[in-house]
Amino acid sequence: MNDRGDVMQPGRRRFLRTSALGAAALPVAMLGNSAAAAEAGAGSIKLPASILALQPVKSQIVPITDDERRRRLARAQELMGKSGMDAIYLDGGTTLDYYTGMRWWTSERLMGMLLPRSGDPVYITPAFERSRALEQIRFGHDVRTWQENESPYALIAQVMREKRAGTGTLGIEEKVPFFRSTGIAEAMPQAKLVLATPVTAGCRSIKSPAELALMQVANNATLALYKAVWQGLEPGMTQQHIAAWVEAGYTRMGLRGDASINVGTYTALPHGSREPQVIREGTPVMLDDGCYVEGYMSDITRTFTLGKASDKMKRVFDIVRKAQQAALAAAHPGAAMESVDAAARKVIADADYGPGYKYFSHRLGHGIGMDMHEWYYLVEGNTRKIEAGMTFSDEPGIYIPGEFGVRLEDDMHVGADGARWFTPQSPSIERPFG
Structure with a gap:
């Protein structure tokens, strides 16, 4: 058995939960x-x-500060450099919350974040969700939107080209659904997609x-x-x-x-x-x-x-x-x-x-x-x-x-x-x- 974190489960053993909390x-x-x-x-x-x-x-509770989250983002970019990644893509979920404090949850519509090796994050969201995204974003201000008849994967590819990484290496968070990662891969045929676990686990495990x-x-x-x-x-x-x-x-x-x-x-x-x-x-x-x-x-x-x-x-x-x-x-x-x-x-x-x-x-x-x-x-x-x-x-x-x-x-x-x-x-x- 290896030590990869791509099989982690958010919870289990909840056989006796009531129908609602x-x-x-x-x-x-x-x-x-x-x-x-x-x-x-x-x-x-x-x-x-x-x-x-x-x-x-x-x-007794002292929440995580934005200063600590900025350090996390900087650490992620440091680990991206060591791992040869030009950017990482995160869907909504725990890891996005860890880095940004934003509690987005994934659905069939892509709503996530690209973190380049340097500079601020870029947020990818459906156009009708833009205002809700802006309510939560605290790091950077670059929000890219896609309409329902457009491809969010093409939008990610466009951002990667702008970052001069269209043929580079993109780390994909392990919990990104398969259909999403394949969509990104098809939109960026010259790029290399790898697991972002060395970055995400490298930060979160410590x-x-x-x-x-x-x-x-x-x-x-x-x-x-x-x-x-x-x-x-x-x-x-x-x-x-x-x-x-x-x-x-x-x-x-x-x-x-x-x-x-x-x-x-x-x-x-x-x-x-x-x-x-x-x-x-x-x-x-x-x-x-x-x-x-x-x-x-x-x-x-x-x-x-x-x-x-x-x-x-x-x-x-x-x-x-x-x-x-x-x-x-x-x-x-x-x-x-x-x-x-x-x-x-x-x-x-x-x-x-x-x-x-x-x-x-x-x-x-x-x-x-x-x-x-x-x-x-x-x-x-x-x-x-x-x-x-x-x-x-x-x-x-x-x-x-x-x-x-x-x-x-x-x-x-x-x-x-x-x-x-x-x-x-x-x-x-x-x-x-x-």
Whole structure:
């Protein structure tokens, strides 16, 4: 397996989401009275005192500044020079947001940005969207428009010729749809199209202090919510009860997020099941996912029981906990990414839950930031070296078919002297929050 980021997914494990997030989908400024919004989001399900005690986190949030985004654009142009690209094209989505703060989303109509190796960005938009684009643009003022009976690809080719790069190299963001990239290629037959990943991942995989601070708020919020859920749980509750609590809890904090909940034998499936599940005394519960803070994400998993766990559950939990610690210790600048996976996998295999993927059936972790899954992956075969500023999930697990599973997940950030978790490790399967 290679370390390319062109398979990253913005989210998963959302089997139990309600049909709409309701109040939890609203931005902080629109929430108004958080308690009322939370009650509305929870519907007729009674909220426990622990969820009602959650407080807004807005005062902890410091948004990314335009000065930081200017540095990102300059860094992208520096990396374009090193990679031999004359320009890169970005569709609407997370990476455009990263560089410009503009939250455009792609459709069948091309609406994106060309960033040349030097100079200001050039924005390509349908003519009827020009005014909406101008409302958001903060870097440069060159907006090119195309009418519905015209080709946006020909417009891109024209801009590239103006930049004296019509026969040069254009980097295409990996999430640009295939039909779009082929349209650009047909309009520029003498040019070379390549993946822009060395530029986009080269920037986004290294987090600034401001990004780490936002991720810290997101991780703190998710852990606080999980603890509030655990404190309120009672036997006989269903996934739907917990999903409503999660929605209400994040709403009270002024955030949006969700969680997957799996119980008993379904915890042996890494991403769970849609099947109805009821919490019983002594059965394992797996709570997983995260929230957004100013576009930055958390991803945490806790596995626990209500009341007493079996000796086997305790033993498996302790093995997974040691594997998670081993991975943290192995994650430092200069280490091969596969070595972090190997460190955790060795602990699990040495405890007779190997070999390979037999019981620990997925990679150790993934990059995380503005997307829940982004560059790069902690997995066998990825020899890329870790750099200071990178952030990853650390999520070993043991899954015993027909019995139960345990996964522990915390996000970690790598500094010059090694890795640290954003959140404290879970101490035990019976007391997951100490």
